[in-house]
Amino acid sequence: MKVTPSNAPLHATVTDIDLGVPLSRTDLHAVEAALAKHGVLSFPGQQLTPQPFKSFSAQFGELEFNVANKFHEPGMPEMMILSNMIRDNQPVGMADAGQGWHTDLSYQKVIGYATILYGLKIPHRDGKPLGSTEFCNMHAAYEGLPEEMKSMLEGMTVLHDFAKFWDMMRLEKGSSRQELSAVQRAARPPSSHPIFLTHPLTKRKVLYANAGYSMRINELSPSESDRVLDYLFKHQIQEQYKYAHAWRVGDVLMWDNFGTIHNAVADYLPSEHRLLKRCQVAGSRFFQ
Numbered sequence: 001m002k003v004t005p006s007n008a009p010l011h012a013t014v015t016d017i018d019l020g021v022p023l024s025r026t027d028l029h030a031v032e033a034a035l036a037k038h039g040v041l042s043f044p045g046q047q048l049t050p051q052p053f054k055s056f057s058a059q060f061g062e063l064e065f066n067v068a069n070k071f072h073e074p075g076m077p078e079m080m081i082l083s084n085m086i087r088d089n090q091p092v093g094m095a096d097a098g099q100g101w102h103t104d105l106s107y108q109k110v111i112g113y114a115t116i117l118y119g120l121k122i123p124h125r126d127g128k129p130l131g132s133t134e135f136c137n138m139h140a141a142y143e144g145l146p147e148e149m150k151s152m153l154e155g156m157t158v159l160h161d162f163a164k165f166w167d168m169m170r171l172e173k174g175s176s177r178q179e180l181s182a183v184q185r186a187a188r189p190p191s192s193h194p195i196f197l198t199h200p201l202t203k204r205k206v207l208y209a210n211a212g213y214s215m216r217i218n219e220l221s222p223s224e225s226d227r228v229l230d231y232l233f234k235h236q237i238q239e240q241y242k243y244a245h246a247w248r249v250g251d252v253l254m255w256d257n258f259g260t261i262h263n264a265v266a267d268y269l270p271s272e273h274r275l276l277k278r279c280q281v282a283g284s285r286f287f288q
């Protein structure tokens with residue numbers, strides 16, 4: 001396999017590798033090391049049916065189950081379908097997944113490690129791909145903070161809540177998501193994590209807060225917490241930390257949720273079809 005870093009603050013392209021067959025131990029370690037180093041990896045030109053895609057993902061840890069979500073591959077609750085397509089008057093998949101800056105599963109007690117997407121239909125307009133996925137580098141965002149901010153916030157924790165992103169999509173972006181029931185809210189209670197998480201593989205600190213799920217800094221007053229989070233949410237999405245992935249059919253895109261945040265750009269119309277499949281790897285190998 002060959003790892004070619006982009007001329008960007010994160011991301012590398014990995015070629016000369018077939019994800020449809022089990023990776024050797026050497027290749028598995030090399031992919032994991034490249035993921036920690038570059039944050040986002042793309043593997044172009046892959047041809048995967050659901051089972052090999054799931055098997056590839058499962059080599060990196062325990063897969064998340066989305067039993068409550070109907071948009072999964074038949075018989076495979078570990079594989080979600082992301083799509084704006086309609087078939088027989090029914091949506092094919094989740095149409096508005098990830099449209100806003102966040103990191104996956106930060107609201108869980110055991111946070112998410114890797115997310116892996118496989119691009120099957122990519123909308124294009126005037127020959128250019130639409131629906132890119134943007135990322136920012138949270139190792140660099142931590143390092144770019146003023147020293148007084150780093151020392152003031154050291155040791156503090158942030159409360160993350162699944163309902164924040166859901167309610168934002170419903171109330172501000174007018175999506176067709178239903179209001180969460182009390183049972184659904186109770187099933188995903190908020191969780192707190194260090195604001196500066198030590199990345200378990202790079203052993204360096206990352207800024208672990210995101211506008212999608214982060215509610216407050218527990219150790220500050222509500223008004224001070226709002227002020228600091230507002231600053232951090234602007235700081236962390238500066239161009240100097242950003243890479244935008246322009247999709248091609250057959251791309252597998254894998255990212256490290258500890259050290260990056262991401263945003264799904266919604267610049268395509270309902271008639272411009274997009275179809276991706278997704279597996280998420282829990283961080284249970286690293287965090288309890």
Ligand SMILES: [Fe+2]
Pocket residue numbers: 097098102103104262
């Ligand atoms: Fe996401």
